Amino acid sequence: MDIKRQFFTLIIVVIGVFLLGTLGYELIEGWGFLDSIYMTTITLATIGYGETHPLSDTGRVFTIFLIIGGISVFSYGLLTITTMIAEGELQRLLRRGRMDKEIVKLKEHYIVCGSGELGEHIIGELLQTKRQFVVVDKEISNINKFEKKDLLYIVGDAADDKVLIEAGILKAKGIFCCLPFDKDNLFVVLTARELNKDIRIVTKCVEDLSEQKFKRAGVDKTVSTNRIGGLRMASEMIRPTAASFLDVMLRDKKGVRFEEISVKENSKIAGKTIAESGIHQETGASVVAIKSVGSDFLYNPTGSTVINKNDTLVVLGTVEQIKIMADLV
Structure with a gap:
């Protein structure tokens, strides 16, 4: 049973005991609702304030069973909550x-x-x-x-x-x-x-x-x-050094990655060459390819390559460098 269902079941049982006690006193003793629920509360809480009104023999027997049932329910509830805390269930519920x-x-x-x-x-x-x-x-x-x-x-x-x-x-x-x-x-x-x-x-x-x-x-x-x-197995056999390049890069603690960055229409580098934009000098990341709308990839673009709006830049750099470039572009 999962933790939510345990809590739900516990609450239903407690409410059920209160309703049973209240209804019992109403039927057996003929008391009103307020007196009946008050008697049920002090009985289950074992406060010991005494009887609201004198009880009949049948009412006393009912009270005995109500006390036993109440103690059982609250003991079960305490055990359930203690178990959930010990097993970390309550912490998981809060999380x-x-x-x-x-x-x-x-x-x-x-x-x-x-x-x-x-x-x-x-x-x-x-x-x-x-x-x-x-x-x-x-x-x-x-x-x-x-x-x-x-x-x-x-x-x-x-x-x-x-x-x-x-x-x-x-x-x-x-x-x-x-x-x-x-x-x-x-x-x-x-x-x-x-x-x-x-x-x-x-x-x-x-x-x-x-x-x-x-x-x-x-x-x-x-x-x-x-x-x-x-394909990877074939590459490892034919070109092992090149194949291991990405593995080494992905395991690098600096977090070096290939990433794509879209050039917005209002970007301040749109219409400029890579050299004029100064993005490599400002960020440390390198543009290794450019994908223009409706065109193929342009690999290894030179400093004279023009960056147009809506281009997608494929860049190589650390996570921090790429974030700086994304903000710049």
Whole structure:
């Protein structure tokens, strides 16, 4: 039984005992409501103020059983609360309340559906790059390993509308579908796209035949774990140094990353060359490629390359350097 249900059950039982005592005195002794509930209260609280009115023999027998029942209920309640405190359940309940308030405040965040081995790597990268996100997983055992990282999470089925809404999908920027099986991810994709037409959806794809189904369902990008794994193994054999470059970069404690930055229409560097903009000198990050609207990538742009509005810059730098460049652009 979960903690909320335990509290709910305890409250219902306590209210039930009070109502039973009040109704009993009304029926047995013929007292009014106020006298009956007052007698019930001092009896259950074992205050010992004495009887409100003289009791009949039947009333005394009823009072004996009421005291026994009351002591049993309050002892159970005390034991339940003590157990929850000892096992950390009460602390988790309070933390759940704080998390729910924090999730409501989120916007332009990411949702990670599934926190298995694949999801764990995604979470690590989001933490490293200081993104806001919520983890959704119906397996509490998967969630428990993130307790010490103070992450925002929801225990539930990611294909459930209510769960995704609770995770803030209406205001989210993107959603990762990384459940073990394609059919499960497909249900999440359909639900997510129905709830938010503009959200970016990236999903894991195990079977090649599932790729077209995902696209029809509204996925923005499918990632074939088998294909990427195969290409990586080939690269490790053919070009090991180049292949290890990204691994070393991703593990770097400085947090060096490739990142994309969009040039806004009112950006002060729009229309200037890379050299004129001075973005490398001011930030320390480097522009390694530029993607203009309707054009292919321009790799290794020179200082004389013009930056236009609505271009997307692919930059290389630390998390801090990239943030400075994003603010500048």
